[in-house]
Amino acid sequence: MxxxxxxxxxxxxxxxxxxxxxxxxxxxxxxxxxxxxxxxxxxxxxxxxxxxxxxxxxxxxxxxxxxxxxxxxxxxxxxxxxxxxxxxxxxxxxxxxxxxxxxxxxxxxxxxxxxxxxxxxxxxxxxxxxxGTPQHQAWETFSTRAKEAEQAASRPWHEFYTEAKAKARANAGLGDNAAPDDTADRYSALLDEEMDRARAAWNTSLAYSFDQAKRDYQAQPRIAALRAHEAYRGRGMxxxxxxxxxxxxxxxxxxxxxxxxxxxxxxxxxxxxxxxxxxxxxxxxxxxxxxxxxxxxxxxxxxxxxxxxxxxxxxxx
Structure with missing residues (x-):
């Protein structure tokens, strides 16, 4: 909406x-x-x-x-x-x-x-x-490389995601079919922790991750200068x-x-x-x-x- x-x-x-x-x-x-x-x-x-x-x-x-x-x-x-x-x-x-x-x-x-x-x-x-800054490479140059790395990965992201969710449920003491309503706060915190680990493991498994793509893109002199400029902070999309x-x-x-x-x-x-x-x-x-x-x-x-x-x-x- x-x-x-x-x-x-x-x-x-x-x-x-x-x-x-x-x-x-x-x-x-x-x-x-x-x-x-x-x-x-x-x-x-x-x-x-x-x-x-x-x-x-x-x-x-x-x-x-x-x-x-x-x-x-x-x-x-x-x-x-x-x-x-x-x-x-x-x-x-x-x-x-x-x-x-x-x-x-x-x-x-x-x-x-x-x-x-x-x-x-x-x-x-x-x-x-x-x-005084050199022309930067477009974000698509880096994102395309990251997409190709994901497609070539030995394990897809959904496997990491499913494992993280299962670990969080197990650590919260939830069975396979139990709803996490009664332990919502604990489950949510555990899920966040497991997802962080899953993302780290996923990124490590990739030849080139989106996180690395963002770092490389923003490290370019022109982009770094723009990101450091106060008026351009929080521009998002x-x-x-x-x-x-x-x-x-x-x-x-x-x-x-x-x-x-x-x-x-x-x-x-x-x-x-x-x-x-x-x-x-x-x-x-x-x-x-x-x-x-x-x-x-x-x-x-x-x-x-x-x-x-x-x-x-x-x-x-």
Missing amino acids: HHYTVTVALPGETQLDEVEKNLAGALEPFNKEKEVEQATDPLGRTYWTNPAGRWDWYLIGGRWSHHLPIRAGADPADLIFGSRSWGNTHAILDPTFCDGGRIRALDLERKRAAQAKKALADWNDYAAVIA NPPEREFGDLDRDTYIQQCRDQAIPGYAMLTHDGRWLSADMPWVPSSDDRARHAAHLIEVNTYLDSLADNMILILVDCHT
Whole structure:
């Protein structure tokens, strides 16, 4: 389960007091819980769920409340304010932003310019950190080697895992079929200990482990410099070398500018769902596809008539 943003456009004839009804109608084709006739997918699997389903509930604004910038002098009657998520109920939000409104009431360029300005500062910071360091090898170089070592291992990981679990149960005094409810804390502690031993034994058995791959990757001068930089700590799945990649300054700034308004997906006024569906670890082809997607969405946004409506929706799936 996760949340993501969808920017929705509605026709200009939509009245603002009918926005919720019209928004529901626009999103309904993508409702995961919508009843559909029995269908069979290309693999021969039968299902009754909506094959176009993308969400099971949504909020206007939600976790991304106040995402769209208000144009100076805009008519308040042209603006839309939705609901906050439980996580930002008490957050102080910028009063010059809203959750939607007619195009004439929104200042999309203001947010694009702000994103571009931030991108320039971020780029300069990144360039300063990596200055003088050699180009690093991609993580995939190391992870591929580790995957190949696992495939060539004399014993698979699941054997180590099964043995560790059995030892923990035995040490906790549990029989083969007994549930660990009564000794949950003791069993959990023993299981952690046995799993640590199992992982150590598993890694030792490999010609090249993922732990070694991580050490080798992070030992590279450029990666080491990035990891030591305070601003880049805790980046998790989006480390700086992945965010900036091999993009030059102007390309990076343009892509950040292009990402200012579009959500994860764009639902057009004529019912087209536009999304790039980026994987967690994007390839160069994925990045190129995403850049093309952003250009398509921004071109569409810039073509909207002044009386059309744009709304930021927090979708859950």
